[in-house]
Amino acid sequence: MSDIKKYDLDTISLVKEISVLIEESKQHVSKVANSSLTLLFWHVGKRINDVVLKNQRAEYGKQIVGTVARQLENKYGRNFTEKNVRRMTKFAQDFSDLNILPPLAAKLTWSHFVELFPLKSKLI
Secondary structure (H helix, E strand, C coil): CCCCHHHHHHHHHHHHHHHHHHHHHHHHHHHHHHHHHHHHHHHHHHHHHHEEEHCCCHHHHHHHHHHHHHHHHHHCCCCCCCHHHHHHEEEEEEHCCCCHHHHHHCCHHHHHHHHHHHCCCCCC
C-alpha cells in the first residue's frame, strides 16, 4: 500500500473515532441540560406552591401566577408562559418527593413529564 493511501486511511479512521467522541459528548450534554431544566421547573413549581399559592387554589393565587409568569416569560422566554408555569406547579405537586426526582429527570425529559400530567392516578 502506498504511503498516501495509508495516510488517507489513518486520517479517515481518526476522524471517525473523534466523531464518535464528539457525538457521545453532545448526547451527554443534552441529557444533563434536560435533567437540569426539569429539576429547575420542579423547583419553580415548588416555590410557587409554597410561597404564592400556600398550596391552595385561591383566585388570588391564580392571578399572582399569571403575573409571575408574564414577568418570567419577558425575562427568560417561552419556557415560562403562564401555561408552563402552571404545569410546573402541578409537576411539583404530583412529584412531591425530591429524592426520587433526580433519577427520573435523568431518564425523562420535561416533555415526558408533561405527557404524564393528564393521568388521573398518581404514578408514585
